[in-house]
Amino acid sequence: MPKIIQLSQHVANLIAAGEVVERPASVVKELLENAVDAGATKVTVEIRDGGMTFLRVTDNGCGMEAADARTAFLRHATSKLRTAEDLAAISTMGFRGEALAAIASVSRIDLLTKTAASLSGTSLHLEAGVITEESEAGCPDGTTIIIRDLFFNTPARMKFMKSDTVEGGKVAAAVQMQALAHPEVAFTLLRDGKQVLSTPGTGELQAAVYCVYGRDFAKMVPVESRWDGYTLTGYVSKPTDARPSRSFQTFFVNDRPVKSKLLVAALEEAYRNQIMTGKFPACVLRLTIPANAVDVNVHPAKTEVKFLSEKAVFDCVHYGVLAALNKQTDRPQIQFRPNTTPTQPAKEPAPAPKQQSFFRTMSAEEYKTFSAAVKDAPQPKKEAAAAVAAAVERQLQSSLRESVMTPTVFAPIPAKPVPAPPVQVSEPETEQEELTMPAPIPWRMVGQLYNSYIIVEQGEDAYLIDKHAAHERILFEKLKANQEAISSQMLLAPIPVRLSADGAAQLIANADLLEELGFEIDEFGDNTVLLRQIPMDLSPDMAAEAAESLAADLLRGRRERKDSVRDELLHTVACKAAIKAGWLSDEKELLALVKQVMAREDLKYCPHGRPICVSLSKQQLEKQFKRT
Numbered sequence: 001m002p003k004i005i006q007l008s009q010h011v012a013n014l015i016a017a018g019e020v021v022e023r024p025a026s027v028v029k030e031l032l033e034n035a036v037d038a039g040a041t042k043v044t045v046e047i048r049d050g051g052m053t054f055l056r057v058t059d060n061g062c063g064m065e066a067a068d069a070r071t072a073f074l075r076h077a078t079s080k081l082r083t084a085e086d087l088a089a090i091s092t093m094g095f096r097g098e099a100l101a102a103i104a105s106v107s108r109i110d111l112l113t114k115t116a117a118s119l120s121g122t123s124l125h126l127e128a129g130v131i132t133e134e135s136e137a138g139c140p141d142g143t144t145i146i147i148r149d150l151f152f153n154t155p156a157r158m159k160f161m162k163s164d165t166v167e168g169g170k171v172a173a174a175v176q177m178q179a180l181a182h183p184e185v186a187f188t189l190l191r192d193g194k195q196v197l198s199t200p201g202t203g204e205l206q207a208a209v210y211c212v213y214g215r216d217f218a219k220m221v222p223v224e225s226r227w228d229g230y231t232l233t234g235y236v237s238k239p240t241d242a243r244p245s246r247s248f249q250t251f252f253v254n255d256r257p258v259k260s261k262l263l264v265a266a267l268e269e270a271y272r273n274q275i276m277t278g279k280f281p282a283c284v285l286r287l288t289i290p291a292n293a294v295d296v297n298v299h300p301a302k303t304e305v306k307f308l309s310e311k312a313v314f315d316c317v318h319y320g321v322l323a324a325l326n327k328q329t330d331r332p333q334i335q336f337r338p339n340t341t342p343t344q345p346a347k348e349p350a351p352a353p354k355q356q357s358f359f360r361t362m363s364a365e366e367y368k369t370f371s372a373a374v375k376d377a378p379q380p381k382k383e384a385a386a387a388v389a390a391a392v393e394r395q396l397q398s399s400l401r402e403s404v405m406t407p408t409v410f411a412p413i414p415a416k417p418v419p420a421p422p423v424q425v426s427e428p429e430t431e432q433e434e435l436t437m438p439a440p441i442p443w444r445m446v447g448q449l450y451n452s453y454i455i456v457e458q459g460e461d462a463y464l465i466d467k468h469a470a471h472e473r474i475l476f477e478k479l480k481a482n483q484e485a486i487s488s489q490m491l492l493a494p495i496p497v498r499l500s501a502d503g504a505a506q507l508i509a510n511a512d513l514l515e516e517l518g519f520e521i522d523e524f525g526d527n528t529v530l531l532r533q534i535p536m537d538l539s540p541d542m543a544a545e546a547a548e549s550l551a552a553d554l555l556r557g558r559r560e561r562k563d564s565v566r567d568e569l570l571h572t573v574a575c576k577a578a579i580k581a582g583w584l585s586d587e588k589e590l591l592a593l594v595k596q597v598m599a600r601e602d603l604k605y606c607p608h609g610r611p612i613c614v615s616l617s618k619q620q621l622e623k624q625f626k627r628t
């Protein structure tokens with residue numbers, strides 16, 4: 001007859017180890033969480049052979065008394081949780097009290113620990129979870145734990161380990177994650193004797209991001225938004241700094257690193273029409289939401305997360321990131337040196353705070369809000385605001401006048417641009433927010449390079465505008481803003497376009513959608529369609545090419561969402577209708593383009609994510625000529 005037996009402590013720990021301790025990186029994650037919980041401000045991780053033979057974590061946290069050090073290795077030994085109720089309100093990282101027991105059961109451990117209150121520390125040695133040596137020891141305040149020969153007694157598990165390089169890489173990723181989660185702690189990682197990561201621990205997320213992601217990310221866009229009890233903070237990359245994979249996307253929910261398709265989707269939605277297909281934004285985003293709106297306790301060692309309201313989370317991230325991207329005003333600078341790839345060790349100092357962009361003009365929308373605010377503003381401010389408004393008005397007027405007489409000069413550039421007084425604008429639902437709006441700085445179109453790039457001078461900056469990209473974006477925005485069908489031109493003679501069988505079928509099947517875009521298409525047979533009407537902006541010479549591209553978009557987009565397919569089609573129409581690089585364009589046409597680019601902040605990238613305008617400062621040029 002079978003007898004029910006209770007599992008021995010050791011077997012129970014081994015089972016737990018299977019859950020918590022998957023590989024060196026999971027050990028590191030647990031140990032780092034313990035160090036942070038212990039209040040450490042400096043944590044050093046050192047590994048050899050990917051962490052399999054040697055893994056040491058040293059912290060300057062609170063340390064443990066001798067008795068506590070012994071109990072720490074017992075299963076369900078924790079100083080962080082006493083009752084089931086605590087679970088709901090738990091704020092520390094670890095909470096099951098089994099990490100140390102589990103790790104100890106599959107390795108050999110040396111522990112050195114000392115509290116500030118005691119004169120000497122404690123040294124423990126454990127083999128497979130059993131304490132074999134204990135002594136008093138002289139050591140600094142804090143805890144050092146060394147894990148040797150991980151999985152030495154579980155050969156089956158050992159077989160699942162990948163190469164040292166792969167395991168070491170996962171350890172590095174685990175340290176990076178903690179470094180981003182805790183910018184207030186200085187983390188250092190040594191891999192086979194070489195320092196590969198070091199964060200300053202100043203508490204500034206930007207500094208941690210810089211050290212972890214590399215200097216390519218020094219100019220990320222700050223995100224800060226509040227949404228109905230939800231808070232989103234962090235940094236996202238500019239659309240032009242997109243990466244070929246999602247490996248630079250890090251999310252935290254209530255300080256815990258999480259993996260979530262929902263968060264990825266919300267982030268990427270904010271970049272729609274601004275980023276090239278196959279490229280991904282980078283981010284470090286921290287979402288703080290009420291504790292009862294999230295269930296992070298799905299699995300102790302995993303990073304899954306369940307949200308009460310997925311819609312609220314999606315909106316918070318989507319709109320928060322979108323707002324940050326829209327606020328960002330500076331344009332990419334001309335690079336004289338090739339871009340460097342991100343490196344792990346950061347020897348450079350943290351970047352200086354972002355400079356107030358010199359390039360800042362008002363969009364029509366802002367001007368409306370602005371002049372409305374002027375009406376309501378209290379008296380003294382009203383005067384200041386009115387002065388700015390008048391300056392803006394004068395500028396616009398003179399621009400128009402000048403453009404008729406001398407098409408390339410907008411206004412003489414004053415020796416010193418007039419500084420504009422700050423204007424208070426009260427927004428209906430938020431508290432008073434300060435909004436400074438410098439008067440637009442005069443600019444002039446200097447000329448064109450290679451029939452492709454328009455040169456504009458403004459104060460101490462020069463801009464090169466890609467005329468095709470700019471025109472494409474302007475047309476795209478115009479087409480997109482059109483709620484009804486796009487206005488089209490009837491062709492005197494229909495244009496036949498021969499396509500692949502698939503392509504022709506797609507165009508015919510989507511005739512309705514194409515009609516909204518200004519195309520009228522008929523079936524002609526033999527894989528040929530007839531274009532009877534095309535969008536107004538599209539030249540008939542480009543119509544056949546446009547139809548082919550639309551067919552390709554439709555074929556590719558069959559499985560995608562309808563609105564993203566529509567956007568893709570709009571890109572194509574805009575691209576085909578836009579003036580091309582290399583084409584001769586007349587000056588008036590170019591001037592009209594420049595006017596829009598200089599006035600509208602939303603025109604930063606073409607619909608495929610390429611920059612429209614790059615800047616070259618006088619200072620950069622002077623540096624090239626060794627004048628500084």
Ligand code: ADP
Pocket residue numbers: 030034035038059061062063064072073077078079080094095096097098099100101143
């Ligand atoms: P948990 O973190 O869930 O409490 P662990 O097994 O990870 O469980 O740790 C057990 C206990 O050991 C902790 O509650 C804490 O009191 C103590 N401890 C572990 N690591 C450290 C450390 N680096 N510094 C101080 N105390 C620690």
Ligand code: MG
Pocket residue numbers: 030033034093094095097099100
């Ligand atoms: Mg723990």
